[in-house]
Amino acid sequence: MAGKFGTSNVEIQKNVSLASFNTLRLTVQAERFAVAKSLADVAQAAGMVAREGIALQVLGAGSNVVLRNDLPGLTLRMSIHGRSCINGLLTASAGEYWDPLVDYAIDQGGFGLENLSMIPGTVGAAPVQNIGAYGTQLSDRFAHLTAFDRRTDQFVELNRAACGFGYRDSIFKSSARGRYIICEVSLFVDAKFLPNLAYPGVAAWAGAHPDARAVRAAVMALRSARLPDLGLTPNVGSFFKNPIIGKQSTQALLAANPDLVSWEAEGGYKVSAGWLIERAGCKGMAVGGAMVSEQHALVLVNRGNARPADIEALSQQVQRRVQDAFGLTLEIEPDCFPES
Template sequence: MSPFTEHASLKAHNSFGIEAQARYLAVMRDAAELPAILGDARVRELPLLVIGGGSNLLLTRDFPGLVLLVQNRGIELQGEEDGACRVRVAAGENWHGLVMHALEQGWYGLENLSLIPGTVGAAPIQNIGAYGIELQSCFDSLEAWDIDSGRMVTLDREACAFGYRDSLFKRAGRDRYIIVSVTFRLSREPRVHLGYTELKAELAARGVAQPTPRDISDAVIALRTRKLPDPAVLGNAGSFFKNPVVDEEKLEALQVFYPKLVSYPQGNGLHKLAAGWMIDQAGWKGRALGAAAVYEKQALVLVNRGGATGADIAALARAIQADIRTRYAVELEPEPVWV
């Protein structure tokens, strides 16, 4: 039986709910299937797009090649030493499912990243982060199919070159690797990360003075549920823009005109500017261009109110970028991957 579906709809495979077609679609349930799928004469010469949960993708057109859905499963404890454990997780596992499983097993470190949509295999692509923690803090290594060499490779943290919503896979390694598993180094001792003001406030409001990892996860889930639209109800890809990073001089220059500008010191002379605040101040919250709109409760989130195309979302994003450039002389970089 052919592993490919031809002219397949991708609507169910992107959280914006955008209608676009793949010339060919295949599902990978086991990494061992990769050589046969990729080597098939029908797709060998065509471009490849890997999709996990499709929650960080903007599909601006039909895809003229092979879309590979990564759906392999499995979570395996590999060993324990010095109060830490190594856990190998198949790329197709659901991210939040892993966070919940880890809590049940007493493997700590992922709690702040509760409820982020998508798969484990996509988490290294933008070094997912939330509530003061990034994937890289628990990352050990990953296994990936290297399309250039046609073999499996193991990449450690250094090789992945993680940055703020950034990694090798968004730069020099873009379109080169299919991640098939990620190995985490997690703590057996409950340690909590409370660096984020909003998280501390939520725990205080819940009357939790000595939070456990479970309390952190519960608080993060409550905060996210209040703040972010559910893609099943209103198509979106979470934060649409990264927070721009500027130096001290630029920050001070902006503060002359915008004394209330929200910024976060990075400790190295650099400051992250709250992109959501700037977009909100520029009057974009709730505004729409056709069916593409800025979410009413959070200006950093673009939504599909129904029937928006990728081009509609892209046009709205570009209009916001141009306005922010004019007002603040700052460049907003989109977070989702545009295809």
């Protein structure tokens, strides 16, 4: 169909299982499902959603969503492809996978993303939670993005300030939740490689004077050792955010727990959620097919046939135990669909 943003052939399917479209492998159905392969598809799908007044869920690789129930309305999977690296600006379409983009950037002589190697998911989702790892976050490199604005029915460009990035946060998770469909992201990359060895494990693995490939290999090795293998054990990575608390609360916790893992960040002190969960005795805890990973307490895994209700009950049990043991509230990191 021809629209003001070009011709779209977007096909709407009904009652589609999302089991293979989320990395927790939860079996829920999308009432309607479409794959956007172009800007015209995005505009077309958004127009239909607006006309019919139905819900819209945008999906990348499904590595940061918890599907709690069947999804009403339209679930739109982003599959727009294309990438370039010109004069220090790396640009990629929303459907490109993140990790191959890091690899591509290094190949093109564009540096600065190595510490974000091996993060699953798509480029379009990366700004949503301002992906970060090993001392680097997307916002450090962010130039601008192009998105479809569902409020004005236009494609718009948003710069770094407009995205309101924070720790695993942005306007796309809060004030502008659901408003934008991100279609393309541009990042600044350096022509000269300067390793970020702030995270001690990276330096220990990569050596004192590594090149970009060595840092990428170090990050990949560290991640493989720490996290359950996504191919074998369905999960969404960190299930909870590290709580940020004040100095006095941290000192009180440290007095009672000298081995507490905490560090100064974001105007306060971050406390390791993994440490809290492990010390609250939750490692290995299970509800139905859902389990707190034995390998990394911050990760909830689907050990086979987990139902959304199992994940929800287990996450609530973990939150309750941590609250009872330390008086801290754990906030869930992935997005939960459908919204309650």
